[in-house]
Amino acid sequence: MMKPLFLLLLLCWFSACSGPQGSEAATKPPPPNIIVVLTDDQGWADTGFNGATDIPTPNLDRLAREGVIFTNGYVSHPYCSPSRAGLLTGRYQARFGHDCNMPYDTVNDESVGTPLSEIMLSEALKEQGYRTSAIGKWHVGDHPALHPPAQGFDHWFGFPGGAMNYWGTPKGPLRTVVRNSVPVPPEELTYLTDDFTQEAIDVIMTKDEKPFFIYLAYNAPHSPDQATGKYLKQTKHIEYSGRSIYAAMVNAIDAGVGRIDSTLVAKGIRENTMIVFLSDNGGRGQWADNRPNRGFKGMLFEGGIKVPFFINWPAAIARDQRYDHMITSLDIYPTAVAAAGADAGAMKQLDGKDLLPFLSGQNEAPPHEQLFWRSVGGYEFAVRKGDYKLYKNASKEKTMLFNLATDPGERQDIANSNPELVAQLEAAYRTWDAENIPPGWVDPHIENCRKDQEQWVRERARALRPAR
Numbered sequence: 095m096m097k098p099l100f101l102l103l104l105l106c107w108f109s110a111c112s113g114p115q116g117s118e119a120a121t122k123p124p125p126p127n128i129i130v131v132l133t134d135d136q137g138w139a140d141t142g143f144n145g146a147t148d149i150p151t152p153n154l155d156r157l158a159r160e161g162v163i164f165t166n167g168y169v170s171h172p173y174c175s176p177s178r179a180g181l182l183t184g185r186y187q188a189r190f191g192h193d194c195n196m197p198y199d200t201v202n203d204e205s206v207g208t209p210l211s212e213i214m215l216s217e218a219l220k221e222q223g224y225r226t227s228a229i230g231k232w233h234v235g236d237h238p239a240l241h242p243p244a245q246g247f248d249h250w251f252g253f254p255g256g257a258m259n260y261w262g263t264p265k266g267p268l269r270t271v272v273r274n275s276v277p278v279p280p281e282e283l284t285y286l287t288d289d290f291t292q293e294a295i296d297v298i299m300t301k302d303e304k305p306f307f308i309y310l311a312y313n314a315p316h317s318p319d320q321a322t323g324k325y326l327k328q329t330k331h332i333e334y335s336g337r338s339i340y341a342a343m344v345n346a347i348d349a350g351v352g353r354i355d356s357t358l359v360a361k362g363i364r365e366n367t368m369i370v371f372l373s374d375n376g377g378r379g380q381w382a383d384n385r386p387n388r389g390f391k392g393m394l395f396e397g398g399i400k401v402p403f404f405i406n407w408p409a410a411i412a413r414d415q416r417y418d419h420m421i422t423s424l425d426i427y428p429t430a431v432a433a434a435g436a437d438a439g440a441m442k443q444l445d446g447k448d449l450l451p452f453l454s455g456q457n458e459a460p461p462h463e464q465l466f467w468r469s470v471g472g473y474e475f476a477v478r479k480g481d482y483k484l485y486k487n488a489s490k491e492k493t494m495l496f497n498l499a500t501d502p503g504e505r506q507d508i509a510n511s512n513p514e515l516v517a518q519l520e521a522a523y524r525t526w527d528a529e530n531i532p533p534g535w536v537d538p539h540i541e542n543c544r545k546d547q548e549q550w551v552r553e554r555a556r557a558l559r560p561a562r
Contacts, residue, residue: 125222125434126407127367129294129308129354130426132181133347134174134231134316135391137377137384140344141402146383148332149341153352157369158404160413162453166420167403168478169375172392172469174256175233177374177423178311179208182215182234182245184427184444188468188527191534195256196236198538201267206535207235210244213443215427217246219307222434227297228252230290230311236268243275247309250274251293258313260286260320285322287314287343291350295357307430312350315343316378325349340381368407368433370426376401388504394467394476394485395504407433411453419460420478425449466526470537475527477519484509484519495519 138144141151143158170180170187175195179187187193190212196202208214216226227249228242233256235241242250255268262283264270271278271286283289294310321342328345332338351371358364376398377384378391389395403421405411410433424446428438432448439448451457464479470489477484481499486492495509495516509516 124366125224125305126409127298127305127307127358127363128219128224128430128433129310129367129369130181130430131347131351131369131371132178132230132309132311133344133371133373134311134313135375135378135382136315136344136347136373136402137382137390138387138397138400138402139383139385140315140341140377143404144402148329148337149344150328151344151348153348153355154371154404157351157355157371157406160408161369161404161406161411162415162417164403164405164421165416165418167372167401167422168399168420168465169372169401169423170399171467172375172394172398174231174316174374179234181374181423181426182309183208183212184215184424184441184446185212186424186445186466186468186530188472188530188533189445191531192234193468193470193472193533194535194537196233196538197535198256202236202535204235204237204239207237207240208245210240214245215430216242216307216309218427218431218436218441219434220246220248222431222436223304224307224434225249225300225302225304226307226309227294228309228311229293229297230286230309231256231258231313231316232311238275241275249297251278252290252311253313257316257318258286259318260314262286262289285346287312287346287350291353294350294354298354298357298361298363305434310354311374312347314347315340315382319343319381321346334381336381364408366407366409368405368410368430370405370430372403372423373401375399386503394469394474396498396502399467399476405429405449405453410450415453417453419452419462420465421449421461422446422465425461464522466523468527468530472527472530472533475523477523479519479522482515482519484516484523486520486523493520 140146140149142155143163169177171177176187176192179192192208196206220226226247228247230252232254236254251273253271258269262271262280294308297308319339321339325342325346329338329341332341358367376391384390384397387396387400389397391398428444428446428448432438432450447461452461467476473489474487481497483496483498485494493509494507495512496504
């Protein structure tokens, strides 16, 4: 019933809305505080708002209900580092060669990771007067030259690498918790999920008139599987011990988000705080639940790239919505900067879309006609256009086509009966990929494809080399 008023407010906020000649222009609201909560390897059905019945996530469920749940919310890559690179830049990470997780055998140099030439969301929001904080797992550049302080973050509390024990015990430079590049004594840490939550609360409570942006990247529920008794009590009803521990790690996130929400309420800033929640990719291993989607982390089937995803901003986004058009983590960047007062449409380098006009009903078209995924440096790729999704694995010479409207679980391959559609989607991918660059390094996960991928990288580099 409130939608007409809601639409009028949004039209005034995000367009050149003014009264009759000589009247005073509509007052623009202050930019919102923005918190992006990113979890690590969380399954699609590992929240109550997506159907979980065994993992208690009451805080996430309430915030999801009070905002917009994306039923077709995707990330831009099926595992950690490339997905984060896409989210933080608002661009397909293949644009700058960040296709793969970084090699693990050493601290990589500054050529491995998201380059400084990319303008991160933190930098764009600083231009709008925000104070910016990165908390938790970084994993988009090992070298100190690529750490958060060099990428537009005023404050950093977390660790540089891809995984770490939850007790904060340091193990080399990539697995040491730092605060603004200074190692934190392990005795000051308790349980990392709780520590990251507390740091976010401390940032919120800092006396500063500037709006804040917090990138809160929990490493939970990524391995190792470790939880405290406090959270294990909440999942003791789960008979399988592995699932119970995993569930306790998710419950710790939920409790943390609840504490953050309560802090915002107590400070009187909840209404004008945007909270975005999502996982970096699909659930891992045997204990995550990606049902009814096919596959898991690392795969380009829905289970690897379709994630629990919602946005909540009481002052500007109507509650109790389920949005069915496909959206992507790349949309977070332009949505946030538009909310902050910048012209997202003028940022031509972005691949994401400002979702605010779509969520308000001002624009009823889908935000995206098609989405693309490139993995293993392009040796594996997928395209979704409308209801149809093409999956291709060159190393296995496997091409599959699915109609997600009638087959959301990707069980029925219809490629053989639709050769023209397959050719059309492959051509769309080739056109999109022509604007990308070769991977900057070899994927450390795909050992059986390593030689093929190295050859592909060499061939692609030769093909893109300017003619003499």
